[in-house]
Amino acid sequence: MTSTPPLPARFDQKTLDVIGSVLSSNHLFYRRFDGTKSFADEAIEAFRNHLDIDYVATTSSGTASIHTALASLEIDAGMEVVVPPITDVGGLMPAIFQNLIPVFADVDRDSGMVxxxxxxxxxxxxTKAVIVMHHSGTPVDLDPILALCNEKNIPVIEDAAQALGATYKGKPCGTLGTLGAFSLNHWKHVTTGEGGFVATRDRALFEKCHHFADKYWDRLNSPDSGKNVKNHRIGLNYRLNELESALALDQLPRLADLVARRKAAGDALRYLLAGLPGVVPQSDPGDSSSSYFLFTFRLADNATREAVLERLLLDASGRWDASRGYQNLLHRYPVVQQKAFFPGGVWPAEVVSGRKYDYNNIQLPNAEFYHDTSICMTLHQGFTHEHVKEIADRVKSALS
Structure with missing residues (x-):
């Protein structure tokens, strides 16, 4: 088989120069006390402008973003939060730590999303909150979900960890719900190694997010405002430091080009796979646009999935990576089925609620089907038509 071109490096000399400028400042804390702007201040402004949203609070990870967003809603212990079963465990554990009870909703069998x-x-x-996830960079169909939740006055948190650069009907993912939670970890389009941020249009929720992620230390309001109170509620150290903020500033201007390149590769692969029998490729709902964090496609059954996966991995030589779909079927995790969330075998949220929850007998047939029949492909902005065609040819070969 013809050798495909090597993939380009992710970072360049400009990135190294940015890191050097931070280190030469001798200041890594996210706020400066001399009245000058920090890299964190500039990063927040850049993300606000990119998303066209009023408020952004930075965090230390995507998990911290979801935790911070959920904490800002100040939901009473023992209440329920609807969560997707196919997501990273970081989309689930914040509910546990907030003494809330996760309730799993089934998914669409073709998209894997609620x-x-x-x-x-x-x-x-x-039910006091709903968390939805934009899977693989493809937007979840938000309008019907928001209509349902708005009617019942239930806030919606968008888990946009995989969807920076994606749009839903022309609007950036993570800006349509009550709060949007983003990740900046190593694998994301914009990376700071680890990191994240929360976006919202609600000033009160923004302040609560900012405070919670900084051990509930109010660094927004002046001491003479009457609002500046230190540690009057519990919070965690979820701060983004200056090195990470500078990396975000370096990476964000490259996002549009990166997403365009991934989208070209993803759309081409979707087109090539769409005509194959029994293949349901990742798609964009309506007039929305995926940022293609991953490329996911579903097959007719588990046996077909295994055959195609074997063929894809054969002699891949590091040009791509493939796996058995998004492998986190959270309601099947032993820690969830055993409710082994805290030492001693006692789940405080269940005690407070006065209700018992059995995660062993949950029936989520669509989630199970999607999990057992889907394949995730790693996309790279350096993929050429040759890379994409080689992947499609291998899928076609395995199917035949």
Whole structure:
């Protein structure tokens, strides 16, 4: 088989120069006390402008972003939060640590994402928030979900960890719900190694996010405002430091080009796979646009998935990576089924609620089907038509 071109390096001399400028400043804390702007201040402004949103609070990870967003809602212990079953465990654990009870909604069998119908099926009088995830950079169908939750006055947190650069009907993912949670870890389009941020249009929620991520230390309001109170509630150290903020500033201007390149590769692969029998490729709902964090496609059954996966991995030589779909089926995790969330075998949220929850007998047939039949491909902005065609040819070969 013809050798495909090597993939380009991710960082360049400009990135190294940015890091050097931070180190030469001798200041790594996210705020400066001499009245000058920090790299964190500039990063916040850059993300606000990019998303066209009022407020951004930085965090130390995507998990911290979801935790911070959820904490800002100040939901009473023992209440329920609807969560997707196919996501990173970081989308689940914040609910546990906030003494809330996760309730899993089923997904669409082709996209692997929750829908208004699957959320509606698990709503109760105890539901106080809904978390939705934009899977693989493809937007979840938000309008019906937001209509449902707005009618019931339930806030929606968008897990946009995989969707920076994606849009839903022309608007950036992470800006349409009550809060949007983003990740900047090593694998994301814009990376700071680790890191994240929360976006919102609500000033009160923004302040709560900012305070929670800084051990509830109010560094926004002046001491004479009457609002500047130190540690009057609990918070965690989820701060983004100056090195990470400078990396974000370096990477963000490259996002549009990076997403365009990934989208060209992803759209081409989607086109080549769409005509193959039994293949349902990742798609964009309506007039939305994926940022292609991953390329995911579903096959007819588990046996076909295994055959195609074997062929894809054969002699890949590091040009791409493939795996058995998004492998986190959270309601099947032993820690969830055993409710082994805290030492001693006691789950405080369940005690406070006065209700018992059995995660062993949850029926989520669409999530199980999607999990057992999907394949995730790593996309790279350096993929050429030759890379994409080689992947499609291998899938076609395996199917035949």
């Amino acid at each position: 829908t208004a119908e699957t959320i509606q099926a698990v709503l109760t009088e105890h």
